[in-house]
Amino acid sequence: MTAYPLMLDLTGRRVVVVGGGPAAVAATLSMVAAGAHVVVLSPFPSEPVAELEKDDSVTVLQRQWRSDDLADVWLVHAATGDGCIDDAVAAAAESRRIFCVRPLHATAATARTPDVVRADPVVVAVSDGAGEHPRRQRIIRDAVALALDTGELPLRRKRPGKGMVSLVGGGPGDPELLTVRARRLLAQADVVVADRLCPRAVLNELEPDVLVVDVGKSPDCHPVPQEQINRLLVAHARAGRRVVRLKGGDPYVLGRGGEELAFCRAAGVEVEVVPGVTSAFAVPAAAGIPVTHRGLSRQVTVLSGHEDADWAALARIGGTLVFLMGAATLPAIASGLLAAGMDPATPVAVVERGWLPDQRTTAAPLGRIRHLAASRLPRAPAVVVVGAVAALADEWLVSPGLPVRSASAPAVAPRSSLQEPEVLAHVSG
Numbered sequence: 001m002t003a004y005p006l007m008l009d010l011t012g013r014r015v016v017v018v019g020g021g022p023a024a025v026a027a028t029l030s031m032v033a034a035g036a037h038v039v040v041l042s043p044f045p046s047e048p049v050a051e052l053e054k055d056d057s058v059t060v061l062q063r064q065w066r067s068d069d070l071a072d073v074w075l076v077h078a079a080t081g082d083g084c085i086d087d088a089v090a091a092a093a094e095s096r097r098i099f100c101v102r103p104l105h106a107t108a109a110t111a112r113t114p115d116v117v118r119a120d121p122v123v124v125a126v127s128d129g130a131g132e133h134p135r136r137q138r139i140i141r142d143a144v145a146l147a148l149d150t151g152e153l154p155l156r157r158k159r160p161g162k163g164m165v166s167l168v169g170g171g172p173g174d175p176e177l178l179t180v181r182a183r184r185l186l187a188q189a190d191v192v193v194a195d196r197l198c199p200r201a202v203l204n205e206l207e208p209d210v211l212v213v214d215v216g217k218s219p220d221c222h223p224v225p226q227e228q229i230n231r232l233l234v235a236h237a238r239a240g241r242r243v244v245r246l247k248g249g250d251p252y253v254l255g256r257g258g259e260e261l262a263f264c265r266a267a268g269v270e271v272e273v274v275p276g277v278t279s280a281f282a283v284p285a286a287a288g289i290p291v292t293h294r295g296l297s298r299q300v301t302v303l304s305g306h307e308d309a310d311w312a313a314l315a316r317i318g319g320t321l322v323f324l325m326g327a328a329t330l331p332a333i334a335s336g337l338l339a340a341g342m343d344p345a346t347p348v349a350v351v352e353r354g355w356l357p358d359q360r361t362t363a364a365p366l367g368r369i370r371h372l373a374a375s376r377l378p379r380a381p382a383v384v385v386v387g388a389v390a391a392l393a394d395e396w397l398v399s400p401g402l403p404v405r406s407a408s409a410p411a412v413a414p415r416s417s418l419q420e421p422e423v424l425a426h427v428s429g
Contacts, residue, residue: 003112005125011035014072018065018089019079020045023103025052027077030113032057041065042080067092075111076100106134115141119148119155119184149180151187156207156242163237165264167257169250169276170198172286173381174355177277178202185274190241193232197248197279197381211236226256230263237269248381250278254304254324278302280322283354283383287361287393291320296388305329305384311336320387327352327382334370337386342366347390352382363393 015031017024020042028038032055040049040060053060065085070076076098078089086102093100094110102109114127115137126141128134147153166185171177178186178199186192186202189210194203196216203212213232215224224232229245236243251257251273264271280302281291291300299319303309305326314321315337323333330350338344344367353359364372366386 003127005114005127007123007125008034008075010074012037013074014039015075015077016041016065016069016073017077017079018042018085019077019081020049021079021081022046022048023079023081024077025049027079027101027103027113028052028058031075031077036075039069041069065089070096070098073098078102078109079104117141117145117148122155124148149184151183151205153187154207155184155187156190156210157188160240161242162270163240163242164270164272165233165237165243165245165260166272166274167245167251167260168247168274169255169257169278170195170202170246170248171277172249172279172282172355173197173199173353175199175201177282177355179274179276181274182276185242185244186246188242189244191236191243192246193229193236193243194246195248198246199248202246226259230260233260234264234267234269237264238267247276248279249282249324250276253278253280253302279354279381279383280324283351284322284349284385284389286354286359287349287351289349289351289385289389289393291322291385291389293389293392296392305333309333309336311340315340315342320385320389323384323386325380325382326350326384327378327380330373330378330382330384331370333384333386334366337366342386344368346386347388349385349390349393350378350382351385351393352378352380354381354383361393363390 010031013036015036015038017027017038017040024040024042025048028040031038036057038058040052040058041063042049043062043064045060045062049060052058070092076089076093078086078100080086081104083105086105090100090102090108099111100109101111101113103113106112112127114125117124117126124144126137126144128137148155168182168185170182186206191211191213192203192206193213193215206212215229233243233245245260247255247257249255257273261271261273284291292298297320300322301314301317301319302322302324305323306329326333327350344365346366347363348366348369349361349363350373351359351361362372362376362378
């Protein structure tokens with residue numbers, strides 16, 4: 001028999017749970033979340049049941065249930081696990097015309113609880129109707145939850161609502177490196193304000209009426225100033241739109257996320273930050289370079305390739321230096337470190353367009369990297385790695401799916417289905 005699906009408003013209403021085990025705890029927590037006042041009856045309540053009474057909306061009575069416990073009750077859960085007791089509770093509820101849920105014997109109940117997926121403000125309830133196939137019900141629930149999490153199901157609201165801004169880190173460019181939350185927020189977005197280095201492929205997956213504002217910057221070319229970007233975010237949010245500010249890497253790693261967050265808060269606009277996979281670590285990893293490695297480097301310093309640096313301090317600091325946005329300034333980086341006394345034999349690797357099909361790596365000692373770069377012309381975006389770990393790049397550049405162990409490096413997992421990165425050069429000495 002197919003059941004009649006129904007959503008109940010239990011706010012402030014009295015419900016009874018008979019039982020003291022895990023099923024009783026789960027039922028109580030669900031109904032408390034729905035706003036109910038729950039009375040739990042059990043002569044031998046488990047410790048988790050006893051803990052429930054710390055909530056003002058839960059009353060635990062340590063005794064056998066009685067039929068008069070069902071007076072003025074809106075809903076009953078029979079969850080003792082004892083078939084005879086649960087039958088008696090269900091019969092008493094039936095005589096009072098109260099629906100009874102039996103979590104451990106759904107087919108004998110007058111009411112059944114579905115498996116629920118929440119995608120605020122939407123609640124998706126999955127039930128097989130007759131309560132005969134709980135495993136299949138859970139499998140379908142999990143599939144729906146995954147599709148909602150990854151944005152494969154439509155999540156955009158169709159009515160105006162409260163606007164907000166999400167500062168989302170898009171990772172180094174491969175859409176598969178987006179977080180689950182980033183995917184979900186993109187599926188909900190009305191406006192996407194996109195950087196040049198964000199994973200552009202995901203923009204093609206948006207609904208046709210989603211407004212995409214391109215504010216991409218390139219070296220020495222900032223067509224949309226940061227102040228104007230800040231105003232765009234606030235204006236669209238104030239108009240009741242959900243805005244995703246999609247960035248490359250992580251919003252808080254040389255991404256001006258802090259500035260945008262402060263501006264939105266000062267304007268009274270709700271704003272959240274969704275971390276991303278930072279290019280400072282992910283791009284070297286794509287070339288097989290761990291930014292820390294036992295015996296070689298125990299620390300990492302991340303810098304902008306566009307800013308002036310204290311070269312003397314960097315030459316002394318040790319560990320690994322990672323320069324973001326360092327393609328155009330590579331000669332200055334090398335000159336500054338050499339002038340400050342860094343060993344010319346220090347390995348350097350320049351990884352361009354990490355995790356993208358046309359990724360390439362140029363590696364050489366610090367003393368020769370400027371000359372090699374002059375002929376190779378590294379292109380932005382590129383990450384420059386300075387330190388002993390950069391010498392591991394050649395050893396760890398393997399074909400996808402073929403992890404190897406070298407004499408100086410541990411085994412690494414297969415990278416992805418991308419094309420094998422191209423090593424343009426490696427110069428020793």
